[in-house]
Amino acid sequence: xxxxxxxxxLLVTLKNARRKPFTxxxxxxxxxxxxxxxxxxxxxxxxxxTGCASCAKYCPLGIIRIETDPNGGxxxxxxxxxxxxxxxxxxxxxxxxxxxxxxxxDALHMGSNFEASQARRADLVITKEDLIGREKHPSxxxxxxxxxxxxxxxxxxxxxxxxxxxxxxxxxxQRPETLPGAxxxxxxxxxxxx
Amino acid sequence: MAPLEDxxxxxxxxxxxxxxxxxxxxxxxxxGGFAVIMTVVNGFLLIGTIFTWMERRVVGRFQSRLGPNRLxxxxxxxxxxxxxxxxxxxxxxxRRADRxxxxxxxxxxxxxxxxxxxxxxxxxxxxxxxxxxxVLYVVAMSGVASLAxxxxxxxxxxKLALFGAMRAVAMLLSxxxxxxxxxxxxxxxxxxxxxxxxxxxxxxxxxxxxxxGALIFLIAMSAxxxxxxxDVTEAESELVAGYITExxxxxxxxxxxxxxxxxxxxxxxxxxxxxxGWNGYFLPSHLWFLLKVFGFLFVASWVRATxxxxxxxxILALAWKYLFPLSLVNLLLLAAxxxxxxxxxTAELWLMAAINWVVAxxxxxxxxxxxxxxxxxxxxxxxxxxxx
Numbered sequence: 001x002x003x004x005x006x007x008x009x010l011l012v013t014l015k016n017a018r019r020k021p022f023t024x025x026x027x028x029x030x031x032x033x034x035x036x037x038x039x040x041x042x043x044x045x046x047x048x049x050t051g052c053a054s055c056a057k058y059c060p061l062g063i064i065r066i067e068t069d070p071n072g073g074x075x076x077x078x079x080x081x082x083x084x085x086x087x088x089x090x091x092x093x094x095x096x097x098x099x100x101x102x103x104x105x106d107a108l109h110m111g112s113n114f115e116a117s118q119a120r121r122a123d124l125v126i127t128k129e130d131l132i133g134r135e136k137h138p139s140x141x142x143x144x145x146x147x148x149x150x151x152x153x154x155x156x157x158x159x160x161x162x163x164x165x166x167x168x169x170x171x172x173x174q175r176p177e178t179l180p181g182a183x184x185x186x187x188x189x190x191x192x193x194x
Numbered sequence: 195m196a197p198l199e200d201x202x203x204x205x206x207x208x209x210x211x212x213x214x215x216x217x218x219x220x221x222x223x224x225x226g227g228f229a230v231i232m233t234v235v236n237g238f239l240l241i242g243t244i245f246t247w248m249e250r251r252v253v254g255r256f257q258s259r260l261g262p263n264r265l266x267x268x269x270x271x272x273x274x275x276x277x278x279x280x281x282x283x284x285x286x287x288x289r290r291a292d293r294x295x296x297x298x299x300x301x302x303x304x305x306x307x308x309x310x311x312x313x314x315x316x317x318x319x320x321x322x323x324x325x326x327x328x329v330l331y332v333v334a335m336s337g338v339a340s341l342a343x344x345x346x347x348x349x350x351x352x353k354l355a356l357f358g359a360m361r362a363v364a365m366l367l368s369x370x371x372x373x374x375x376x377x378x379x380x381x382x383x384x385x386x387x388x389x390x391x392x393x394x395x396x397x398x399x400x401x402x403x404x405x406x407g408a409l410i411f412l413i414a415m416s417a418x419x420x421x422x423x424x425d426v427t428e429a430e431s432e433l434v435a436g437y438i439t440e441x442x443x444x445x446x447x448x449x450x451x452x453x454x455x456x457x458x459x460x461x462x463x464x465x466x467x468x469x470x471g472w473n474g475y476f477l478p479s480h481l482w483f484l485l486k487v488f489g490f491l492f493v494a495s496w497v498r499a500t501x502x503x504x505x506x507x508x509i510l511a512l513a514w515k516y517l518f519p520l521s522l523v524n525l526l527l528l529a530a531x532x533x534x535x536x537x538x539x540t541a542e543l544w545l546m547a548a549i550n551w552v553v554a555x556x557x558x559x560x561x562x563x564x565x566x567x568x569x570x571x572x573x574x575x576x577x578x579x580x581x582x
Contacts (some may be wrong), residue, residue: 002562006501013500024259050379 033112035152036141041111042088043052043138044131045161048107051081055099055108062126064099086128091121100142106165109138112153138164204230234322235308241487242455247273248453248488249530256499279462280447288351288440297351300441300448302342307456314462315390317472317480327390329377332463333370336418339456340366346449347437358436361506362427365417368513370423373414375521376407379528380467385537393471397540401468403547406524406554410517412493413462417509420453421494423501424509461490463532516561523524523557 024031051068068081100110118124137153140146145166151159207229211222247262247270254261263269287296313328315321325331340363347359381387383404384395392400401408417424428436438449465471465486475483505511527550535542 002559009500010496013496016258017256019258021255021260022258025260 037112037139038097038110038141039112039114039139040090040116041113041134042131043109043111043136045107045164047161048105048165049083050105052164053085054102054104058098058102060098061092063092086131088126090126091124097141109143110141112137112139147161210563230322234311238311242451242458245454245458245491248491252492252495253499256422277385277447280444283443285443291351292349293344297513299346299349300445303339303343304448304452306335306338307324307452307459310459313389314466315393315471316483321390324388324390327387329381329387333374333377343437350440352440354438355439356435358427358433362420362437365424365509368510369414369417372410372513372517372521373418376410379404379407379525382532383528389466393466397543399468399470403543403550404528405551406520410521410524413517419460421455422498423504425503426506426509429503457491457494458487461487464490519561520557527553
């Protein structure tokens, strides 16, 4: 009959009206995030970083700036560069994660936050001090060891540097003396590691 | 004419000025009338403002959203926040616009709907004036709105605004005819043009006696109010915002308020003409009237949330080829019945209702077969027909 389509349409919207609203009221209510979310606030472990600057080379936008100092150590023998500057310009970052893929020592991880808006562009640059001072909740993106152990950056514990790598901490050339109860003696380079 | 002395607000203020302050009678009369008008106008605009919020909430729920809910309880202060925002916006008049018409258009839009309020009875014995040509007066006032639309569109010096205004005027004039025919039918049925008299004549609500009339009134009214599915005048996909494209700040706010207040006025008219006005059981008459008006507003929001926009040629075809013959059927039917049963009793009204429902259920699909076919899409002119 003429006009029945309108009646049908009205009933469809009425059915929708009786449904629970889908709205998530953001600041108070939040959707669940995936553990592999590629977000801001990179997690960086200064103890794992050798200053090789792979991340800076792989970054398609060239927004990572690393300045290192040879520090007089013997690189052949496990000694590393001292990282003087480690700046990431978030204003231009597109969170592609290539820097994290490139890192050979699992020192750099993606973060899980998405709420780092600032009033000034200059405030968007993350410095070395920021990165060191932050809570370490690495995203499990491109870090199969974290996925395998079922780590959840949103509810999980803060990860210390020797827990976040793809190999266990004892075999890492860096800083064996800071490991809890480890007695590895491989790294014997003198001088300040920082 | 109006028994203004029966009005409680009037007599209170009048008594205060004349008795307590011993002011001269003309001054007391002036202030009494002023108080009545202020109460009616502000109450009406308040309901219109509430409706702006209510519609957003209702449409939100129909789309499985929440709608504005952050400011005040259930977000009811949202309308006030919007008004404050509009007041502080820059007031822009386009270069080479017709300043006088541009500034006058919002006023011409809002004023008639406020003036039409004068004859609408809001409760038992509470109205500003009981005009014996009330229906005609309301129709005349609502006709001024199309002038305001044309003024706004022409004065904006903007082709989109002008297109919107032309469409609006074509639509408003087309739909005025079935609307007026329906109102004529109701007038014939009630034997009175006064809105108070029409309520008095409703032994049973005219929604039951004249279903065809109610249907035409609803369709034609939503076209008169530029509401979906008839909102081609401000179709944002084609015309930005139609005749209000160039308006910003509180001028836009007045257009917006007038649009929503007109819906409230239409709801009040529907309640008076078809739903037995303020009469109801148990509750006070004003509350019954408000309930009926808000029922109409809910249905209006529901239709808005449901129906997609029609093309302008479809809209005009619907008015001329379908609603116009339908309103003629309605008018002839009601006139014939009024001749058969002048001054009908309740039983005779029920008989008329039965006849009218049968005719309505027959006429709606029958006339649809004749007149309401969807018109073919207009052929493109000046374009090679082979290239489709």
